[in-house]
Amino acid sequence: MYKDLLYYLIFPGFIFISVAGAFLSWFDRKITAWVQFRKGPPVLQPFYDFFKLLLVKETILPAGGSRLTFLMAPVFALAGASVSGILIMLPALGLKSGFSGDIIVIFYMLAIPSVTYMIGALAAGNPMASVGASREMKLIISYELTFLLIVAAIILKADMSIKVQDIILAQVEKGPFIGSLSGILLFVAFVFCMQAKLGLVPFDMAEAETEITHGSFIEYSGTAYAFIRLTKYMMLFILPAFLCIILLGGFRTDGIHLLWTVMKMIGVVLLITLIRNTNPRVRIDQAMRFFFIWMNLLVIAAIVLIYFGL
């Protein structure tokens, strides 16, 4: 019982994921700075940002709209991110076996932060936020289908098992899924879905600083915004971790494999950082077309390849 609580709250749960996510967020910012000939922030900057928002900054509530919804949305976002993180990390580190069907629960939990951002933005009663919410909604509609197809393809690849642990075991036996042609296609599609889920360029139109001044989050401040920042840090850890588990062969923490695991995570984050620094933001209709047509076709091609055993 106490052990479970320790798992959920400290390692590999809430605290660990937050700290690792904050570190990855610093890594993302530092690499961005290097790409742009800047110096970049110190390693503790994400913590400074978070604690400043949490403890120092005033929380200002918008006059219009529903205050309860507005304030609860970040809490639910954080809860969704935490639960998905724990469900991923426990089987990944072999601490608990998970339950049958947990990959489907993870799929739903990973959708919760985006949906709650949207609900919170709609509760803010700001025209910029409502534009941001409508863009977020369109983006969710477009990438979730691709994401679902990816999860379905992974289930097919793992001989119809819907348990994270079995998917990892299948990769331990046969080698990581990315070693096959279909695996590479799924990797590409997953990276773009991840970019959209994290709200990074080229899919950051829900925030779009120079158009709608951080759209969905325009009215958030203080503690409520600290929760959103924390959720974003956590998602920056959780999604690459999920990618490692379903395509890159999972985590191993014994001996030299620990270094290899860390390299995998850093490599994935490096990839999304480079994508976000070498592209302009696309328009929302272009993003929808990109996911609906090209990414879905890519994943369906991967599924066909899996059917032929490639």
Added chain:
Amino acid sequence: MSKIIPIGPYHPLQEEPELFKLYCEGEIVKDIKWETGYNHRGIEKLSESKTFDQVFFLVERVCGICSTSHPFAFANCMEEIADIEITNRTKYIRSIIGELERIHSHLLWLGLAGHFLGYNTVFMWVWKYREPVLDLFEMITGNRNSYAMFKIGGVRRDIPNDKIPAIQEVLDGLKKKLDLLTGAVMDDPVIHARTKGVGVLTREDIIDYAAVGPTARASGVDIDVRRDDPYAAYPLVNWKVITAKEGDVFAKVEVRLLEMYESVSIIEQCLEGLKNEKEGDIEVPIDEIPAGMGTGRAEAPRGEVFHFVRTDGSNFPVRHKIRAPSYVNIATFRKSCIGQTISDATISLAAVDPCYCCTERMAYAYDAVTGKKLLNGSELVKLSQDRTDEIRKKSN
């Protein structure tokens, strides 16, 4: 029902305060209204209380980015009034300053355009490559910005011939960077997707709204004051006016990028020209400015700058009228933004490279019958207080 998306008065898209109201239905902009006037500084009035030599320093501060185009136009204007023929060395030096400024202004815009598209890497890279140009300014004029180089009948500082190789070296480095940027911007498919066919201004729109500068040239209107009303060294060197046909944002990027190559070429030819002129021959003596009227034009990086001055034989301008290019260019927003999505409208707003503080003027309201001035200071204060009360009542 349409909702209003405000761009301004304080918004990351624009570095200056002004308000654009985008009347949107969903993502589509149905109507646009703008309010300027946050930034009026009374430069024309101030100019009437300054001597001609002081006016140069004043008009230099009309625009921080194209800070030599206004002195350029004012010098052209005063030399027309006093009927002065400047020396060739002056002409070359003036053109070098003008073209260096065009390069730094276009680079600045390119970086900002990248930032507006969410492409911050372009923003940082371009501004890094702009630095050597500003350093070059510091070497030539002593200032990175607001160069204080012009005076009636000449320039204040010479470019000594032994500095020419150093300038040439910076230009060579700049050309490599321009190749890099042109390659990166012109071949990027995502930039194409975001800028091609966006904010299109047709040839007719440009002529209707009398737009100038790269905005007009990107729509196939072949106008350039440097060629159409020659001044300084532009008739003495070989160069061509860059135009594009499409009229969209991408065409504006293209025109500005290619213009920078032309500017580099003009500077190189001017430097060659300088070698043949006698050093120190940079001014002609002026005794006095006669009474009269004159106009001066110059091609700023954003388009034509127009100055009108009336003198009465004293050493002050009696009337000084300035028209900055943004004055005509920002009116094209009605054509370029309506019907676009919000994302496209914002980049269309930025694409003309607007400069609001250059163009803002003050308006008086007079009663047509009595001729009395309406809305004086205390009435305006009263209005604003009433408005605040109204808003307070609404929010309670």
